[in-house]
Amino acid sequence: xxxxxxxxxxxxxxxxxxxxxxxxxMSGCATDPSLGGNKGTVSGAAGGGTAENNNSALERCPxxxxxxxxxxxxxxxxxxxxxxxxxxxxxxxxxxxxxxxxCFVIVERGKSLNNMxxxxxxxxxxxxxxxxxxxxxxxxxxDYTMSPSIQFSGKTGGGGGGLGGFxxxxxxxxxxxxxxxxxxxxxxxxxxxxxxxxxxxxxEGTSGNFDFGIFGAAFGGGGFGGGGxxxxxxxxxxxxxxxxxxFNQMVKALRNYKAQTVKGGLGTGGRLGVxxxxxxxxxxxxxxxxxxxxxxxxxxSTGTATKK
Numbered sequence: 001x002x003x004x005x006x007x008x009x010x011x012x013x014x015x016x017x018x019x020x021x022x023x024x025x026m027s028g029c030a031t032d033p034s035l036g037g038n039k040g041t042v043s044g045a046a047g048g049g050t051a052e053n054n055n056s057a058l059e060r061c062p063x064x065x066x067x068x069x070x071x072x073x074x075x076x077x078x079x080x081x082x083x084x085x086x087x088x089x090x091x092x093x094x095x096x097x098x099x100x101x102x103c104f105v106i107v108e109r110g111k112s113l114n115n116m117x118x119x120x121x122x123x124x125x126x127x128x129x130x131x132x133x134x135x136x137x138x139x140x141x142x143d144y145t146m147s148p149s150i151q152f153s154g155k156t157g158g159g160g161g162g163l164g165g166f167x168x169x170x171x172x173x174x175x176x177x178x179x180x181x182x183x184x185x186x187x188x189x190x191x192x193x194x195x196x197x198x199x200x201x202x203x204e205g206t207s208g209n210f211d212f213g214i215f216g217a218a219f220g221g222g223g224f225g226g227g228g229x230x231x232x233x234x235x236x237x238x239x240x241x242x243x244x245x246x247f248n249q250m251v252k253a254l255r256n257y258k259a260q261t262v263k264g265g266l267g268t269g270g271r272l273g274v275x276x277x278x279x280x281x282x283x284x285x286x287x288x289x290x291x292x293x294x295x296x297x298x299x300x301s302t303g304t305a306t307k308k
């Protein structure tokens with residue numbers, strides 16, 4: 001029995017040593033980058049209404065519904081939190097995803113708009129060549145504005161779990177299991193009509209994945225070259241997937257779109273009247289006759305006639 005335990009211990013020690021050696025060797029080398037590898041939820045390209053190498057799980061529209069500008073609230077707490085993950089603006093990935101869907105035509109309203117206006121200044125100042133064709137009335141209006149936001153993004157769960165129970169015999173396995181966490185994100189997209197200010201659609205999306213922080217756990221948190229950056233990568237992917245889920249939900253709702261209406265017209269006072277008010281609903285309420293209280297039923301006599 002003792003010999004069996006000895007062989008088992010030797011086997012576990014050899015496995016632990018092999019894993020440690022492999023990881024040590026990996027810390028001193030790197031593979032050549034592969035072209036087009038590590039595809040995310042949103043990848044590929046878009047050219048006009050054509051999409052290339054796009055994710056087949058993303059919804060697509062047979063015709064565009066209008067022009068769209070994307071406006072991020074860069075002062076919002078969620079946007080500031082992105083910096084902790086070394087992530088930038090969500091706009092580029094949203095613009096790619098939306099153009100691939102063909103549901104909207106994207107118009108520029110970001111920093112590149114400054115370059116557009118500068119070119120127009122050149123033309124007005126006669127600095128541009130003849131035939132440059134920068135004329136008035138050429139810019140396309142944005143029919144809608146889309147506003148993205150992140151409601152929640154972070155790590156949940158903890159290390160160990162079922163795998164952690166084996167840490168007594170497999171030290172390295174316990175170490176790896178202790179670095180497992182789950183990344184989760186919840187996002188929303190709002191679609192606003194620019195002419196009326198009416199919210200056309202709203203959608204929420206979620207996503208989650210598991211983050212195996214192997215190098216961070218084994219080398220003290222990011223000692224493996226750019227290990228810290230690698231550990232943050234799953235957060236970016238899960239946020240992108242959550243936005244893709246939000247957009248898919250919105251497209252499904254817009255396929256069955258039915259405009260909301262209010263009797264009397266939008267913005268004319270609504271249907272919740274106030275006594276003495278000037279809105280149509282208020283006047284209708286005041287014009288109605290006051291309801292009279294219901295008449296009480298006659299009381300039946302229970303007495304008996306007295307005979308004389």
